[in-house]
Amino acid sequence: MKVLLLSGDFIEDYELYAPLQALEMLGIDVHIVCPDKKVGEEIQTALHILEPGRQTYSEKPGHPFNITHDxxxxTKSLDKYAGLIVPGGRFPEYQRYDKRVLDVIRFFMSQNKPVAALCHGLQLLAAAGVLKGRSCSAFPMCQLDVEGGGGKYVDYEAFSKNAYVDGNLVSAPAYPAIGVWLKEFIKLLGVKVQLP
Known part of the structure; x- marks a missing residue:
């Protein structure tokens, strides 16, 4: 099974590495792509931290990452992918103007394939026009994006315990929810995990 993961410079570090490693552990092949970057070219990840007393998050350098696929x-043959992962960080704010990225999202949503979007990743779904009539969670500062894109924003106070599923779309507010978010995505993919 293959899934596609969208990425770009200043993607949230945890939202790239955690899904990659968790899905690889299950034998799922994760293809990480970035427009205009070739295989082996580097993107810079970032750590976005909510610090006490600050009005917004700060950004620290994360681990560099080498793109795995072109x-x-x-994107010439998206049918081969079982699902799509749309992490957050800062890359969605500039890639939401890239028609190629939006077309990828539209394909997965129109085919009703599982889509896992997290944090600021919902900015890309809103820009692609695929949230009309849908409910989803996102980082609180993305509520206007979700609602402007025709979606209903689902608010969670506890970032670490909640993911929201609406049909083929699973969303969550931020990286502390990665565990439950991935659990729901894996269910949508139809992957069964058996523990001894």
Missing amino acids: FAEE
Whole structure:
């Protein structure tokens, strides 16, 4: 099974590495792409931290990451992918103007394939016009994006315990929810995990 993960410079570090490693552990092949970056080219990840007394999050350098697959090549045949992961961080704010990225999202949503979107990743779904009539969670500062895109924003006070599923879409507010978010995405993919 293959899934596609959208990425770009200043993607949230945890939202790239945690899904990659968890899905690889289950034998799922994760193809990480970024428009205009070739295989082996580097993107810079970031750590976004909510610090006490600050009005918004700060940004620290995360681990650099080498792109695993070529965006132009992989997006020629999206049928081979079982699902799509749309992490957050800062890359969604600039890629939401990239028609190629929006077309990828539209494909997965129109085909009713599982889509896992997290944090600021919902900005891309809103820009793609696929949230009309849908409910989803996102980082609180993205509520206006969700609602402007025609979606209903689901608010969670406890970031670490909640993911929201609406049909083929699973969303969560931020990286502390990665565990439950991935659990719901894996269910949508139809993957059964058996523990001894």
